[in-house]
Amino acid sequence: MNILVVGGMFPPMRTGTAFYTHNLAQALAARGHHITVVTLGSDVKNEPGGLDVRRLPALRVPIAGFFKHFQLCSLRPSTWLQLTRIADETASDAILLVNHYLDIAFPAALAAHRRRIPLVCSVGTQLQSLNKRRDRLLNALDRLICGRLVFPFCDIVVAWDTQIRKYLSDVHGELVICKTVIVNYGVNGNLSEFLLHKHDYRFRGVILGVGAVSEQRSFVPLVKAFALLASDFPQMQLRIVGHVYYDEAMRVAAELGVADRTVFLGELPHEGVLKEMCGADVLYSSLTGKYVGLGTATIEAMLLGVPTVANTPLDLLGKAPLVEGLHLIHSPNTEPREICEQIRRLVDDEALRQRVGAGGREFVRQHLNWEVVAQDMEKVLQDTVTKAARA
Numbered sequence: 001m002n003i004l005v006v007g008g009m010f011p012p013m014r015t016g017t018a019f020y021t022h023n024l025a026q027a028l029a030a031r032g033h034h035i036t037v038v039t040l041g042s043d044v045k046n047e048p049g050g051l052d053v054r055r056l057p058a059l060r061v062p063i064a065g066f067f068k069h070f071q072l073c074s075l076r077p078s079t080w081l082q083l084t085r086i087a088d089e090t091a092s093d094a095i096l097l098v099n100h101y102l103d104i105a106f107p108a109a110l111a112a113h114r115r116r117i118p119l120v121c122s123v124g125t126q127l128q129s130l131n132k133r134r135d136r137l138l139n140a141l142d143r144l145i146c147g148r149l150v151f152p153f154c155d156i157v158v159a160w161d162t163q164i165r166k167y168l169s170d171v172h173g174e175l176v177i178c179k180t181v182i183v184n185y186g187v188n189g190n191l192s193e194f195l196l197h198k199h200d201y202r203f204r205g206v207i208l209g210v211g212a213v214s215e216q217r218s219f220v221p222l223v224k225a226f227a228l229l230a231s232d233f234p235q236m237q238l239r240i241v242g243h244v245y246y247d248e249a250m251r252v253a254a255e256l257g258v259a260d261r262t263v264f265l266g267e268l269p270h271e272g273v274l275k276e277m278c279g280a281d282v283l284y285s286s287l288t289g290k291y292v293g294l295g296t297a298t299i300e301a302m303l304l305g306v307p308t309v310a311n312t313p314l315d316l317l318g319k320a321p322l323v324e325g326l327h328l329i330h331s332p333n334t335e336p337r338e339i340c341e342q343i344r345r346l347v348d349d350e351a352l353r354q355r356v357g358a359g360g361r362e363f364v365r366q367h368l369n370w371e372v373v374a375q376d377m378e379k380v381l382q383d384t385v386t387k388a389a390r391a
Helices: 016-030 077-089 105-115 132-149 162-172 191-195 220-230 248-255 270-278 296-303 336-348 350-367 370-390
Strands: 002-007 034-040 052-056 094-098 119-123 156-159 180-182 206-210 237-241 262-266 282-285 308-310
Touching: 002 016, 002 077, 002 105, 016 034, 016 094, 016 296, 016 370, 034 077, 052 077, 077 105, 094 105, 094 370, 105 119, 105 132, 119 370, 132 162, 156 162, 156 370, 162 180, 191 296, 191 350, 206 220, 206 270, 206 296, 220 237, 220 248, 220 336, 237 270, 248 262, 270 296, 282 296, 282 336, 296 308, 296 350, 308 336, 336 350
Parallel strands: 002 034, 002 094, 034 052, 094 119, 119 156, 156 180, 206 237, 206 282, 237 262, 282 308
Antiparallel strands: none
16 A cells, blocks of 8 residues: 555654654555655654655744644645645555644645545544643643544544543544544564563662653652652662653652652653663653553563553553553552552562563563554555445
8 A cells, every 4th residue: 555644743853653653654664565754844864764754844833841842834835735745646545644633634634635545543642631621621622623623534543542542532422433443552663672681670779750741741649659768768769761841840859858869861862761771670650641541661661671660551452451460560540659669569579570571571572563553554544445445
């Protein structure tokens, strides 16, 4: 098939969505499909992975404290025409749109309509906030804009996991859910390179958190849990990697007297993130919104064999259930004392660290690799193209 992959985020941008778009495009290409990627930004000279990447001009409008990668492209009429021309030039059989909430979705929908080919939308992001008023506003905007201007033009909606599907059901209802399927995602990078690392499970005294420090991933519960552990482990450090949008965790660390042992490293190159993981005893992963997933960093840590404590639902991936005590340590809420005790289980027990580390690695190797994801996505695309041809 000739597949046009359209997404507003793509490397060198460092987000989970950017990694997903890049890895899925590469994996589909490896299965023999002709892939063209359309994304935003025109200042990249060397595109990653040898893919055919077309970049549309966009106005970058970072939203302070919330979203530093926000870009607008649909304000230019030429963008709409250019995307349609690319679809025609590449004789695209289908358009795969990655995420629904950025305005590149509108030109993608038009291109699919003009060319009379299926539009498949892969959704991996929930628009949510801990602030109830803001959360209601985000949901209303999602229903108003995406519910009327994106999803009605999609032949199939792909949810990355059961939590994304629940979000789509809660916000958009049966009109979207009736055409929604689940196709999981994969670890960012080369599986074989991750598997070269042999974690020795020797106690190092390092608890690690990875991800943008935001309202949805504030790390405040982790800092409070670390403060409870700190007196029993005088040499222990908490290290947090990620761009800091939201500084409450820093303030809490100072108030609880652990600021000197809580290191905020900021955003690091990917190699730096992996190095931090390899030096950690435990990775703690938690989102603090209504819908909780398993982020890119978490599955990278699991693939490296790093024992992980996470609040993600065990049925997150649908057909491949996570097992508590084998694949990860489950800490289903963000109460600091519970987080403390779950981390302590691993810190105190080297055999448990080894079992969870090895089990998590095997789970990711089997279920969260791009060969499996691409095979599942290929079937969705082929079935949709076949159905459209018969209509």
